[in-house]
Amino acid sequence: GAVVSQHPSWVICKSGTSVKIECRSLDFQATTMFWYRQFPKQSLMLMATSNEGSKATYEQGVEKDKFLINHASLTLSTLTVTSAHPEDSSFYICSARDNKIGVSGNTIYFGEGSWLTVV
Amino acid sequence: GEDVEQSLFLSVREGDSSVINCTYTDSSSTYLYWYKQEPGAGLQLLTYIFSNMDMKQDQRLTVLLNKKDKHLSLRIADTQTGDSAIYFCAEIRDYKLSFGAGTTVTVRA
Numbered sequence: 001g002a003v004v005s006q007h008p009s010w011v012i013c014k015s016g017t018s019v020k021i022e023c024r025s026l027d028f029q030a031t032t033m034f035w036y037r038q039f040p041k042q043s044l045m046l047m048a049t050s051n052e053g054s055k056a057t058y059e060q061g062v063e064k065d066k067f068l069i070n071h072a073s074l075t076l077s078t079l080t081v082t083s084a085h086p087e088d089s090s091f092y093i094c095s096a097r098d099n100k101i102g103v104s105g106n107t108i109y110f111g112e113g114s115w116l117t118v119v
Numbered sequence: 120g121e122d123v124e125q126s127l128f129l130s131v132r133e134g135d136s137s138v139i140n141c142t143y144t145d146s147s148s149t150y151l152y153w154y155k156q157e158p159g160a161g162l163q164l165l166t167y168i169f170s171n172m173d174m175k176q177d178q179r180l181t182v183l184l185n186k187k188d189k190h191l192s193l194r195i196a197d198t199q200t201g202d203s204a205i206y207f208c209a210e211i212r213d214y215k216l217s218f219g220a221g222t223t224v225t226v227r228a
Contacts, residue, residue: 006161043219110161110164
């Protein structure tokens with residue numbers, strides 16, 4: 001099946017620094033990718049929709065200057081957490097929507113997630 | 120809170136069937152999904168169903184959809200210890216997935 005790869009799986013950074021998380025669709029093209037945040041024992045909260053070649057669309061309450069999203073190609077979206085603070089520590093998951101029409105056209109695949117710990 | 124609602128916990132004996140229930144809100148949702156999340160891992164797509172279908176079966180998994188009541192269920196036959204995980208149902212709304220809170224399934228010997 002379709003594969004979405006996230007990197008890094010685990011990252012620890014110092015407070016005040018920035019960290020970048022990559023999301024790649026490995027065997028399909030994805031004009032649209034999504035970034036989610038998940039707190040322990042909670043559901044996924046959609047942060048933003050990443051659109052190839054255009055600006056990301058952020059959900060209400062998500063700071064776009066803090067969570068920078070770049071979707072430079074049809075297979076790569078990046079999330080940069082700028083000036084990270086301990087409260088940004090969380091599990092970040094991306095997903096990608098397959099561009100192909102038909103049955104898979106509305107199927108969205110998830111990456112394995114990235115654990116961010118800010119110390 | 121979430122508009123997609125699920126019961127939070129389910130305990131089942133190994134070998135029995137598990138049934139996880141979900142209610143959703145958007146009657147225009149074209150697809151409904153079930154995802155599995157194991158501890159510390161991302162989401163794995165288990166199955167999805169078109170809104171014009173009532174049932175979909177895929178090996179041990181059976182999805183039932185009642186559009187009138189906006190009710191979705193996932194049945195896992197012959198539940199195994201490897202099925203212990205959190206299961207999320209999700210609906211497509213405005214081209215984005217909206218998730219329930221997840222049902223933690225614990226399989227006991």
